[in-house]
Amino acid sequence: MTREEAWELLTEYNQDPFHLKHAQIVEGVMRYFAQELGYGDEADFWGLVGLLHDLDFERYPEQHCIKEEEIMRQRGLEERLIHAVVSHGYAITVDVAPEHEMEKVLYATDELTGLIGAVALMRPSRSVQDLELKSVKKKYKAANFAAGCSREVIQRGAEMLGWSLDELISRTILAMRSVPAAD
Secondary structure, three states: OOHHHHHHHHHHHOOOHHHHHHHHHHHHHHHHHHHHOOOHHHHHHHHHHHHHOOOOOOOOHHHOOHHHHHHHHHOOOOHHHHHHHHHHHEOOOEOOOOOOHHHHHHHHHHHHHHHHHHHHHHOOOOOOOOOOHHHHHHHHHOOOOOOOOOHHHHHHHHHHHOOOHHHHHHHHHHHHHOOHHHO
C-alpha cells in the first residue's frame, strides 16, 4: 500500500480536520521513531501504520479497532499492517496485544500526541518547538486537562517499551517537533 492509497482510504472514512491532522501527526511520529530506533528501512511502513491507526474512529467510535480490522481485511491489506493498527486498541476495545516494538510505540504515543498537542496550544507560541517536559508533566498530572487522553494507556505504553514516563514524553516531544502538521 502506498501512502497515497492509505490517505485515500483514511479520507473515505474520515473528514473531520481534527482526525485527519491527528493521523498525520501520528504518521510523522511513527516515521521519526522508525529512524530513531533503527528501523529506518521500514519508516514508510511505520508511517502507514500511524496514518491508518484511527481509520474507523470517526464513523465507528464505539467499535474502534474492531471495524477497522473488518475494513482492512475486506480491502485485502497485509496482516502485518492490520495487526499493527488494531493492537493500539489493546485492553481498551480489543485483546490484540502490541508485539513488535513499532506496535508498542504506536500504543504509547497515540494518546500522548493528543496530550502534548493540547499542552502546546496553551502556550503563547502554540507550538511544540519550545515545549518542555515540565510543562507536559504538569498538565499530565491534571486529570481534567485533555481528559480524553488516557494516562493509563500512556503509562502502560511506556512500560511496554521499557521507558520511563519522562523518557517517553521527552522523546515524543522531539518526534512531534519533526512533524509539520504538529505545529
